[in-house]
Amino acid sequence: MKLTFTLPAELSVTQPASPSAATLEVNIDQLVIAGWAGRDPEAIMHHISELEALGVPRPSAVPLFYRVAANQLTQNKTVEVIGSASSGEAEVFIFTHQGELYVSLASDHTDRELESHSVALSKQLCVKPVATTAWRMSDVAEHWDQLILRAWIKEDGEYRLYQQGPLSTLREPGDLLSRYLNQGALPANGLGMTCGTVAAIGGIRPATEFRMELVDERLGRSISHAYQSLELPVVA
Numbered sequence: 001m002k003l004t005f006t007l008p009a010e011l012s013v014t015q016p017a018s019p020s021a022a023t024l025e026v027n028i029d030q031l032v033i034a035g036w037a038g039r040d041p042e043a044i045m046h047h048i049s050e051l052e053a054l055g056v057p058r059p060s061a062v063p064l065f066y067r068v069a070a071n072q073l074t075q076n077k078t079v080e081v082i083g084s085a086s087s088g089e090a091e092v093f094i095f096t097h098q099g100e101l102y103v104s105l106a107s108d109h110t111d112r113e114l115e116s117h118s119v120a121l122s123k124q125l126c127v128k129p130v131a132t133t134a135w136r137m138s139d140v141a142e143h144w145d146q147l148i149l150r151a152w153i154k155e156d157g158e159y160r161l162y163q164q165g166p167l168s169t170l171r172e173p174g175d176l177l178s179r180y181l182n183q184g185a186l187p188a189n190g191l192g193m194t195c196g197t198v199a200a201i202g203g204i205r206p207a208t209e210f211r212m213e214l215v216d217e218r219l220g221r222s223i224s225h226a227y228q229s230l231e232l233p234v235v236a
Helices: 041-053 119-125 141-146 173-180
Strands: 002-006 023-027 030-035 064-068 078-082 090-097 100-107 148-155 158-166 191-194 209-216 221-232
Touching: 023 090, 030 173, 064 119, 064 173, 090 148, 090 173, 090 209, 100 209, 100 221, 158 209, 173 191
Parallel strands: 030 191, 078 221
Antiparallel strands: 002 023, 030 064, 090 100, 090 191, 148 158, 148 209, 209 221
16 A cells, blocks of 8 residues: 655655655555553553453454554545444554654554454454654654654544553554564565554544544654544445
8 A cells, every 4th residue: 555654854865955855655565453552461451351341352462463454544534434333543653664664643443343243354344544744763762652642533513632641651663563573574665553552531432533643742743644434324
């Protein structure tokens, strides 16, 4: 899947005078959703128990890596979903390109009804919105834990804070990649991974409008993205 990212000018990979100096054209051919990616084992087990009570199957491993078709990635501002039971989840999105690791933002949009039958299928059913801005991992690696993930959903006509937390609560990308690759070499191109999420404030619930951001207070910048879900009818 081809994605286009804008880099901050100071992170340009070509000459400043080039029209495409701050643009990356990236092909993702391997998409991985890292689930159960929190650092606190007790908190993970508590969350697993909560979801089990709702009928969501217990994961076979923690963390767990779900392969999803790469063509499920989209940078559109509108996505189509089946029915009204799906919801977004803000997650850091990392990807490899020309031997380097980059950071962006994605929503692991998931069908919550199907999730009680199969987590893997629920993730495959929904497209994954991705932001259009990226940073070099090397520019944020030293203060990774200080980055902040946030999301809002639109309820009763106004946006309400839905998720918020520092990345210190989640496993580091290097840890996730090492586990997924089983200590193997990181591909130079084409690998994309979402790196887990923070808890939903007030509980997981659907919303047709979703906003998210990744904030780097040390460097004074952020990556943001917003999208709207259009519901398709459920026909028996």
